[in-house]
Amino acid sequence: MNANEISFENLPKAVGHLLSEIAELKLMVSKGQPPVTTPKRTPLGIEDACRIIGKAKPTVYTLVRKRLLPCYKNGKKLYFFEDELLDWIATGKKKTLLEIRTEAESDVRRRNQNIGGR
Template sequence: MDINEISFENLPKAVAHLVKEIGEIKLLIQNVQVFESKELSIPIGIEEASRLIGKAKPTIYALVRQRKIPSYKYGKKLYFFKEELLEWISKGKKKTIQEIESEVLKYNHNRNRESNRK
């Protein structure tokens, strides 16, 4: 269907075509999400973990020794899960000034309510 030729007469065909296209796009997105979730649950080695988090292998070994990074050891090999590494990275997020100010205001508000109850 030529999208440049949409008129009132062929509007139902155009809508039907768009609905079909949207359905195909939804299916593609669902397939990608299933693939990504399966990919996240496959263990990876230290090389891929190093690339994923952007740290050198010796740094990763040090983090593992200090038990600061989620890891698994089987025999002499270290394994990681992408999902856990990405979660570990997100936990290191530094708060913005707005987030800190919001927490302070919330804390002060709750503290004032507690003192007013006494």
Template sequence: MANEQITFDKLPQAVGYLTEQMEQIRQMVAALQPQASPDKHRLIEIDEACKITRKAKPTIYTLARKGLIPAYKRGKKLYFYEDELLQWIESGRKQMRAMSLQEQAAEIVHGAKRKPKGGYNF
């Protein structure tokens, strides 16, 4: 029916065919889309926490020991919640503000260090 000439008499069949094709396309698209997990509050271990944060295990252990990262310790194991880790990562974002040329110049001048004593004499 794909290459046939559609007449008024064949219109209901053509609409039915198109409806079937659309349903098949919807099913294929739904199968290809990644299934978004609505439950991000799942318990993960340190290996997956390292993948999420892109930090090494010793760094994660240090951050957990200092209380800088949301972690739960049960016995000798550390556990994390995925949504809490993502929220922790997002909370560390620095707020950038637009600075005028005068503000940038003042910041450069303020940050300039004086020459060290006993330097080279040219």
């Protein structure tokens, strides 16, 4: 629950939320578990981006200019996040022959059903 959402009308809901958070913290402390934190995303420079995706700097600059590669710009410097670069690589997956064959067979079956159903 966000602090901006707290008003007199939803005060009971806010108190309930706080009680559940406190109970969760007590449980973690009693078990000796560290609190779960989301990992911080650290921005990478152009050199790290080149190393991750295996491309030369001019190629990365071209991909950025064509808006094909996810990036952020602050001033004159480009920044990248590793998870976004890995996702970008994953979107370029080539289908295997088995995947192509299975897809073609399902298309043929679907078309035959459509022709027979007319």
